[in-house]
Amino acid sequence: MPIYEYECRACKAVFQALILNIDEEGDLACPKCNGRKLKRLISLAFYHTSESDRLASYDPRAQKEDSFYRDSRNIGLHAKWRAKQMGVDLGKSFEEKLDRIRTDPSSVIKDSE
Ligand SMILES: [Zn+2]
Structure with a gap:
């Protein structure tokens, strides 16, 4: 809507x-x-909207509002969009990593230390 x-x-x-x-x-x-x-x-x-809707309406050339970047659900959206354009399957591990970055960024940072 x-x-x-x-x-x-x-x-x-x-x-x-x-x-x-x-x-x-x-x-x-x-x-x-x-x-x-x-x-x-x-x-x-x-x-x-659902993720697939957001992906479909995502325009990489459009100017983003601050709110776009503040919405953690938009993290990784560009990467996904690129992958879709190139017909690349990012795989399940990417999805899982993305989920963790979106929901608990500190856990990902801790892991890479
Ligand atoms: Zn007024």
């Missing part, structure tokens, strides 16, 4: 909007002051 979060440039109100078609973005207005100058903050879609 493509839910986006916006900040009104006029009154700094933050609100969420469900955008089914990106063209609808131009019709959005701030619910507080009805301002039209909005800044998209994060795509909440990332939080509601």
Whole structure:
């Protein structure tokens, strides 16, 4: 579900909007002051989609928001995307390592010491 979060440039109100078609973005207005100058903050879609969905919508050339990097589930997404492009199977051990990095980064660091 493509839910986006916006900040009104006029009154700094933050609100969420469900955008089914990106063209609808131009019709959005701030619910507080009805301002039209909005800044998209994060795509909440990332939080509601499966990994394969995120992989499918991943664009390596797109500029990433800070939230993209803060979401630990995006760790390794680029590597996976590359592997998929090249038709390479990263294997089960990669998946397991990735899971550990995502859920408990310190355990991986401890292992490599
Ligand atoms: Zn506003």
